[in-house]
Amino acid sequence: MNWSLIFFNSIYTAISAASAGYCLIAVGLNVHAGYTGLLNFGQAGFAAIGAYALAVPIVEFGWPWWLALIVVLVCSVLFAVLLGLPTLRLRADYLAIVTIAAAEIIRIVLRSVRFTWLTGGSDGVNGFTSTFEGWNRDYFFGDRIFKFGAQSIDGYRLFMMLVGWLLVAIVSFLLWRLMRSPWGRVLRSIREDEDAARSLGKNVFAFKMQSLVLGGVIGSIGGVVFALQQQSAQSDQFRTNLTFFAYTIVVLGGLARILGPIAGTLIFYFVMQLTDNLLDQATRNETLPTWLVDSGNYAQVKFIVAGIGLSLLVIFRPQGIFGDRKEQAFDVR
Amino acid sequence: MLVGFSLFAGLLAAGAGPAHAADEYLIIAKVFNRTTDENGKDIRVPVAEVEIIVSLVGGDEVARGVTDASGSFTATVVEKGAYLVEINTEALPAGIVVDAASGVSKEVEVGSGVVVGGVASKTVNLFVGESTRETKSKWSLLPQALANGIILAAIIAICSVGLSLIYGTTGLSNFGHGELVTIGAVFTWLFNQRLGNWGLIPSAIAGIACCSLASGGLERGVWRPLRRRGTSLTSMMVVSIGLALSARYVVQFFLGGGDVFFAIGTQQPVDLGLVKLTPRSLAIIGVTFAVLIIVALFLLKARFGKAIRAVSDNPDLASATGINTDRVILIVWLLGGALAGLGGVFYGLEFGVSWDMGNLLLLLMFAAITLGGLGNAFGALLGSLIIGVFVELWAWAATPDLKTVGALIALIVLLLVRPQGLLGRKERLG
Numbered sequence: 001m002n003w004s005l006i007f008f009n010s011i012y013t014a015i016s017a018a019s020a021g022y023c024l025i026a027v028g029l030n031v032h033a034g035y036t037g038l039l040n041f042g043q044a045g046f047a048a049i050g051a052y053a054l055a056v057p058i059v060e061f062g063w064p065w066w067l068a069l070i071v072v073l074v075c076s077v078l079f080a081v082l083l084g085l086p087t088l089r090l091r092a093d094y095l096a097i098v099t100i101a102a103a104e105i106i107r108i109v110l111r112s113v114r115f116t117w118l119t120g121g122s123d124g125v126n127g128f129t130s131t132f133e134g135w136n137r138d139y140f141f142g143d144r145i146f147k148f149g150a151q152s153i154d155g156y157r158l159f160m161m162l163v164g165w166l167l168v169a170i171v172s173f174l175l176w177r178l179m180r181s182p183w184g185r186v187l188r189s190i191r192e193d194e195d196a197a198r199s200l201g202k203n204v205f206a207f208k209m210q211s212l213v214l215g216g217v218i219g220s221i222g223g224v225v226f227a228l229q230q231q232s233a234q235s236d237q238f239r240t241n242l243t244f245f246a247y248t249i250v251v252l253g254g255l256a257r258i259l260g261p262i263a264g265t266l267i268f269y270f271v272m273q274l275t276d277n278l279l280d281q282a283t284r285n286e287t288l289p290t291w292l293v294d295s296g297n298y299a300q301v302k303f304i305v306a307g308i309g310l311s312l313l314v315i316f317r318p319q320g321i322f323g324d325r326k327e328q329a330f331d332v333r
Numbered sequence: 334m335l336v337g338f339s340l341f342a343g344l345l346a347a348g349a350g351p352a353h354a355a356d357e358y359l360i361i362a363k364v365f366n367r368t369t370d371e372n373g374k375d376i377r378v379p380v381a382e383v384e385i386i387v388s389l390v391g392g393d394e395v396a397r398g399v400t401d402a403s404g405s406f407t408a409t410v411v412e413k414g415a416y417l418v419e420i421n422t423e424a425l426p427a428g429i430v431v432d433a434a435s436g437v438s439k440e441v442e443v444g445s446g447v448v449v450g451g452v453a454s455k456t457v458n459l460f461v462g463e464s465t466r467e468t469k470s471k472w473s474l475l476p477q478a479l480a481n482g483i484i485l486a487a488i489i490a491i492c493s494v495g496l497s498l499i500y501g502t503t504g505l506s507n508f509g510h511g512e513l514v515t516i517g518a519v520f521t522w523l524f525n526q527r528l529g530n531w532g533l534i535p536s537a538i539a540g541i542a543c544c545s546l547a548s549g550g551l552e553r554g555v556w557r558p559l560r561r562r563g564t565s566l567t568s569m570m571v572v573s574i575g576l577a578l579s580a581r582y583v584v585q586f587f588l589g590g591g592d593v594f595f596a597i598g599t600q601q602p603v604d605l606g607l608v609k610l611t612p613r614s615l616a617i618i619g620v621t622f623a624v625l626i627i628v629a630l631f632l633l634k635a636r637f638g639k640a641i642r643a644v645s646d647n648p649d650l651a652s653a654t655g656i657n658t659d660r661v662i663l664i665v666w667l668l669g670g671a672l673a674g675l676g677g678v679f680y681g682l683e684f685g686v687s688w689d690m691g692n693l694l695l696l697l698m699f700a701a702i703t704l705g706g707l708g709n710a711f712g713a714l715l716g717s718l719i720i721g722v723f724v725e726l727w728a729w730a731a732t733p734d735l736k737t738v739g740a741l742i743a744l745i746v747l748l749l750v751r752p753q754g755l756l757g758r759k760e761r762l763g
Contacts, residue, residue: 039567086749092567093506093707097699098748101741104696113405114732122361122407236359244578247571295413300586307579311572315559318568 001285006277008149013273014266017157017229020164021047022269024222025242026249026261027171031215033247034256035179037191038208041096041243042083045103046216048238049075050223052110052119055233058128060118065131069224076220079106080213088208100240111235124234132228135159157229164225168262171218176258187211188256188327241303248310254323263321268306275302358443360387360396362418363405379404384421387591389414390440396591397421398685401733409590415442471729476607478729479722484614484683486721487621492676493698493713494628495548495669501645501708502658502665505556506570509577510673510698511691515584517544517674518681518690525595533595541674548670551576552663577692585688592685617679624675625714628668632710641665645708697724697737700744706757715755719743 013019025047032040053075057063063071079102087098109115111122119125133156136142140162141155153161178184186207189197198204227233245268253264279298282288293301319325364380380400387396387408395416396408410416419438496510521540524531531539555576559569602609632638643651644661652658680690701720705712720740727739747754 086745090748090752093570094703094748094752096506096570097696097703098745101696101700101744105738105741108735108738112732112735113401114735122359241578244574247574251571296589297586300582303582304579304586307575307577307582309575310578311575314568314571314575315564 001281001287002150005150006274006281008151010270010274010277012148012151012153014270015161015165017160017164018226019265019269020161020168021222021224021226021229022242022246022249023168023261023265024164024171024225025219026222026246026253026265027168027175028215028217028219028222029243029246030250030255030257030261031175031211031218034250034260035184035191036187036208036211036215038088038211039092039096040083040099040212040215041240041247042099042101042103043215043219043246044238044240044242045083045099045106046076046079046219047223047226047242048103048106048110048235049079050220051227051233051238052125052235053220054224055125055128055227056118058131059125068128072220072224073217076217077213080216081209083216084209084212088205088212100243103238103240103243107235107238110238119235122234122236124232126232128233129156129228129231132156132160160225160229164229167221167225171221172258172262175218179258183207183210191256244310245306248306248313250320251310251313251318252320254320255318256324256327257320257322260320260322267321271309272302272306275305358410358413360408360410360416360418360441360443361405362387362400362408364400364420365404383425385418386421387416387418390417395589397594398592410443413443415440474729477609478725480608480610480614482722482725483718484610484617484721485724486718487618488676488679488683489694489697489701489721490625490714490717491621491679492673492694493701493717494625494710495665495672496698497702497705497708497710497713498641498645498665499669500702501710502641502648502662503556503560504566505573506566506699508570508574508695509551509580510669511693511695512577512580512584513544513548513670513673513691514677514680514694515581515686515688515691516547516677517541517670518677518686519584519588520544520674521678522593522595522681522686526593530596533597536595537675537678540678541671544674544677545667545671548673549663549667552666556666557659557662577695581688581692588686588688590688592687594685595681597682613682617682620675621679624672628672629711629714637661637664693737697721697740700740702754703744704747704754706754709754709756712754712756 025043028046029040029043032038032043050072053072054065054068057068057071058065083099083102087095090098110119111124113121115121136156136159140159144155146153146155146158179187186197186202189200190202190204190207194204197207223238226237230237249264249268250261251264252268253260253262276299279288279293279301280295283290283293283295283298313320319327362385364383364385366380381404383400383404385398385400385406385408386394387410388394395410398406398408400406408418417438417440422437492510492514495513496507499505499507499510517540519540520543521533521536524536524539525533529536555572556569559572564572597613600611600613602611603615630638632642640651640656640661641664643654643656644658648658651661676694677686677691680686680694684690697720698717701716702708702713703716704719705714705716720743723743724736724740728736731739
């Protein structure tokens, strides 16, 4: 067993730019589920929109990166409004079903052969990162390879790691300010008792819509970071599993806590990758019975762990690490 | 006259974790006719309905399927290694001839050179020839699309009655219902192919029994204790999502990523005039019809069926009149599990057994019961019929890989105009 590689690779995965992207996706979900009590199960759709709305204008239309980022913002706001109009008046279970359906519509359309000319079908879109690679080459780490223990990291991935976690920090700080403002308090009052908020003259629908838009935009920025790190926008990376993992992260860290999604992401991806690495090494050395686990199926174990983890957390510790049991969102309705 | 054959092996670490360790790989086989136009430029015309077999080199078959309208077939494999992808020359559609000189198979190496944190892909191409394939007019395919829709509707109906009954009696939106469908099919496949080599019908009965027991076990082991603790329905819904996620990957862990099939041999389609259906499809429609009538009679006439409807209507009132609600709910889970298992067997017969079959059906089931009116078993039947036919008609009118999109859009639109569903009672939903 190469313990050093197992350890450093798991740490690296937890702090990589991909994890920063997932963290932003979870931060957005925390706005919905944690602060507002909106059980949005379509967060993967926002992330997919972020990735494709960045990649497609750059690759297909040759637009500059800043224009593509504007497209990302416009598209995610539009998706949030379209999603919110029919669903925000519905009960939690209807909302869950409809949001999952909407995210799947996005994914299926993006990978359809009908739109291969635009979105590359199931292969996705590549080659939109040259500007960002250029920034890294000119001002940051260049093509050097960095050593993190037994794990080597190339310059671009280190650059994206910096960008990703910087974005997480900025977004989290702004959110912290926002949630302490009167606006944030209204969101929480809606979560605790919608009718009470309404009776105080608050336009509950408008506040829910604003929350959906805000969390959705944050989620799509997560999709942007993720696509930039992967150097490709690929529809099947935005399956509903992504949303379920984001829920696990938010519940693990603590719903309605600023640091919740950050701690949740670090722990979740460390555990996932550690499970994977341990089994990978064990199956290579055949220390486990091969009729049970081999190189073909060890990769599924981490998903089994993640699913059971989500269930156990919700049953036994719904407040997660930082949360307050009195304040967790799933028991409101 | 000749069929070009292109193999595109896209090696992607799919799955949503940081794509470091490859979770599964996609082998995408694409079948094209290749011709050149007057300027000597390549024209590739995709060929549908060509059967593709994917197997380990010198080993077992791992996946099999026919190409869609885009001429592609995607197989998911989880093992690294060399795979042989070949055209099944014994089951070519009419008018298609394979050029023997170029070969009908190609080997691909899967899993080599996967980049940490990235996506690696590899392309292998093999082209020949031209084709004189006659294409059918779109309208002549409509009856077949309708027939396929009715088969899909039958499968969705069988699966979603249980989902609807569980929702009606407990209020739980059970996101694990899709996995019950998978479990029923997988157990049946185990009895049929691995453990006993039993015939299909005894295997199906045993598989459905296992599925029903698993479902009842979940009620006793998980849901009843959670209800006693006063866990909210929303929390329970998230718990069911977590359990479904684990169950799905437990199945993939043991079954692998490809499709497996029951031992029923190849069946010649029966010509019914406008449409051709295999005997198994006809059996599926017939059995579904019979089972649904029995379930409907049970709910309407039998003492226990009335108790189920009473608990659906108002659990507190039912409990006050002396109905043992816990027992009713347990029976509903057993019945729902059995019906889901039967639906899984049907789905397996039509499309093959795979680890994510239930997950693919789940949204359609939810669409069906929401369309019909949540918690109303007869609404579930009506909703299933509409959704099944709608899916296949959409596939006929648009692109096959967009076929579930139509049903999902219909679901969202319906919730805008009639949130209580077609047969649901009007109540406040927000």
